[in-house]
Amino acid sequence: MKNDLLLLDGDAVAGKMKEQLAERVKQLAVKGVVPCLATILVGDDPSSATYVRMKGNACRRLGIQSIRVELPAHTTTEQLIGEIQKLNDDPAVHGILLQHPVPHHIDERAAFEAIRINKDVDGVTTLGFAQNAFGFADFPSCTPAAIMAILDHYQISIEGKHAVVIGRSPILGKPVSAMLLNRNATVTTCHSKTENLMDMVQLGDIVVAAVGKPKFVQGDWIKPGAVVLDAGYNKGNIGDVDYEECLRNAGAITPVPGSVGPVTIATLLKHTVDAAEKTAALSSHS
Amino acid sequence: MKNDLLLLDGDAVAGKMKEQLAERVKQLAVKGVVPCLATILVGDDPSSATYVRMKGNACRRLGIQSIRVELPAHTTTEQLIGEIQKLNDDPAVHGILLQHPVPHHIDERAAFEAIRINKDVDGVTTLGFAQNAFGFADFPSCTPAAIMAILDHYQISIEGKHAVVIGRSPILGKPVSAMLLNRNATVTTCHSKTENLMDMVQLGDIVVAAVGKPKFVQGDWIKPGAVVLDAGYNKGNIGDVDYEECLRNAGAITPVPGSVGPVTIATLLKHTVDAAEKTAALSSHS
Structure with missing residues (x-):
């Protein structure tokens, strides 16, 4: 069953986040x-x-x-x-x-x-990773957090869905798997040693490509109606997903450019403002 | 295709581990x-x-x-x-x-x-969790480490296999998912919100039950030939797996009792001896 296609516009999500941040930066300036x-x-x-x-x-x-x-x-x-x-x-x-x-x-x-840890706005420390895996990190890694922000912006339901993540890096595949799991998705993490990768990806209601290989994810790997998030950013502005081919089956998809990248940067800015607000709150109490 | 059944005898694995530990304890006593x-x-x-x-x-x-x-x-x-x-x-x-x-x-x-962290032999701190997820923990949580020890004792290959973990607790489901992933399994983590749990479990070449519900995993959930590890320990010495029913399809299975429990305790002892050896090595250098 193929639904209408929803384009997950990273630029739009980032734009909205930055609007809110601009307001918070103004509030901080007052202090x-x-x-x-x-x-x-x-x-x-x-x-x-x-x-x-x-x-x-x-x-x-x-x-x-x-x-x-x-x-x-x-x-x-x-x-x-x-x-x-x-x-x-x-x-x-x-x-x-x-x-x-x-x-x-x-x-x-x-x-x-x-x-x-309180300045780790990019979410790269092991402690930050574990706090994120346990669901209480202040600053999850930015790209995984951006993927979640896109899903939330478009009110895509996660609970009970089968999410297939391709990639297992410490700053992308692993933490996004953890975040999807904490939001009650059933999560499969795939990688270079996965056998029958196509069969695995075809199971996914939500597919996250975080593999770092241009146009790696093929159109016929995508279950009709699946949500496809492309976190890849390869030379020549090419994602990890063969976008044109995946359009046919996907129910929702991030285009490249305008994909996860701008939201990743907005997330980094958000974490920096979060950290500044915490410092301001602490110093006003001391 | 159903292979001959292999019983994964936790008592035997624990026994062998303790033999090696006894020798190491003697060596430490000399110092x-x-x-x-x-x-x-x-x-x-x-x-x-x-x-x-x-x-x-x-x-x-x-x-x-x-x-x-x-x-x-x-x-x-x-x-x-x-x-x-x-x-x-x-x-x-x-x-x-x-x-x-x-x-x-x-x-x-x-x-x-x-x-x-250097005394966290039970692997419960967030830092220890992340070190384990990144593949360099001294002391991974004991039950997940015990599951890996059983697989290794019986030389069950993990790489490229599809492991399905049922459960996502911070000391069991999450870390065992991470350890299987680091050993190059494709890992699916399921839990109480998973839809079509039976379908998911049926995909598993390796199934880890870590859900804390007696006889939860049914015989017809098991793909013929799959390896079934029961980390459950419920009242009345009952595991999370319906053992008698799962015998029919499983290629290898842990019985209860004599399952993961004794290996978990042996792992705790091993971590304690590891920690003591580290201390001894440090003090001999100082």
């Missing part, structure tokens, strides 16, 4: 608080530089301060952790984002762990 | 180290008291010291956390187990969180 996101870029990967710039621009447009820390490619793990600790200790900084991937010689996990 | 597990029991629930006693007895038989902290039912969260902190600070204590459930007025999560 003399300017939300501040510190981004750290190590090395000179052009895509990473672009992402960091996009995030900085998005901050500025909303009146959120952004601090850019740029470190050379030969930075050591210890030096990087030292920079993170400075930001942890800086009361003007509300959120810290370490752009990944970092150069191979750096222990990325150790660097992520150095981010203090 | 003057006696592994020590502290158990905390709050209130007078008779089942909990039995579990704690069983764990203490199992320790003693292996030459592991056990300290029993028994607190009255009216203990506050703060008092309980105070007791945990004393054990955290006691260098003679290598592992801490807080028997759950605790009385309702206590914030169980806060109490679990108070256990220092």
Whole structure:
């Protein structure tokens, strides 16, 4: 059974989120608080530089301060952790984002762990991951949270549905599986070792593609009427889903561009404002 | 296709683990180290008291010291956390187990969180959960680790298989789903809100029952040849699986008793010895 197609417009969801944030930033300004996101870029990967710039621009447009820390490619793990600790200790900084991937010689996990939990607005620490899996995280990873925001914006019911997640990375596949589970979906997590991947995906009422391979999910993998969320962002603005082919069966789908990406950035901004509000609330009580 | 039936004998797995542990305890004794597990029991629930006693007895038989902290039912969260902190600070204590459930007025999560990660041999902290989900925990929750130990003992292949977990508790369904995923199974996590549960379970090459309802999993839910692991332990020594009925289809199955329970206790002992060895290694370097 094929329903009418619903386009899940990430730009629209992000736009609405930013409207609400602009209001909250104004309220904070009255109290003399300017939300501040510190981004750290190590090395000179052009895509990473672009992402960091996009995030900085998005901050500025909303009146959120952004601090850019740029470190050379030969930075050591210890030096990087030292920079993170400075930001942890800086009361003007509300959120810290370490752009990944970092150069191979750096222990990325150790660097992520150095981010203090109340500034981990990108949701990359192990503690933040577990809090999210248990349902009480302040800052779930941004892309998984963005996927949930899109589902909620379009009032797509999750409870009892079978969600199939393709991918199991610590910042995407695993946390989005956990969030869908906590919202009472039955969740299947698939990955590169999954046998009969097509058969698995065909079971999904909700399909999340988080695999990092362009046009990986084929049209005939999609059960008629299924909701398809494409979290992939590959070179040339191509998603993980073969969008044109998947249109035929999907009941709802995110286009690329205008997919999960803009909502991910809006979520990062939201977490930064959340963190700033918490700080403001704490200092007004002290 | 129904293969010959393999009985997954938890007592045999636990026996082999304990043999190896006895040897390690002897080696530690040479260095003057006696592994020590502290158990905390709050209130007078008779089942909990039995579990704690069983764990203490199992320790003693292996030459592991056990300290029993028994607190009255009216203990506050703060008092309980105070007791945990004393054990955290006691260098003679290598592992801490807080028997759950605790009385309702206590914030169980806060109490679990108070256990220092290097003594969290029962794998109950959020940090320990996430380390396990990311594949680098020292002490995964004991029952999930026991399930993996049984699969490994019988050399049951996990990679690429479809594992269906029924249950999503923080100490069982969620961590065992994570461990199976990290071993390259495709994992579906089901629960009380799952629609068409029977259809889901019938997809499983490996089925883990962790739902806490006696004889919940029916014989005709099991795909012929599937591996069935029953982590349930209900009143009257009854598992979550209708064992007699599931025998017909299962390729391998855990009986109750002699199921996952004894391996869970052996895993707790193993974690305590692991922790003691780490302490011994650290002190010999200092």
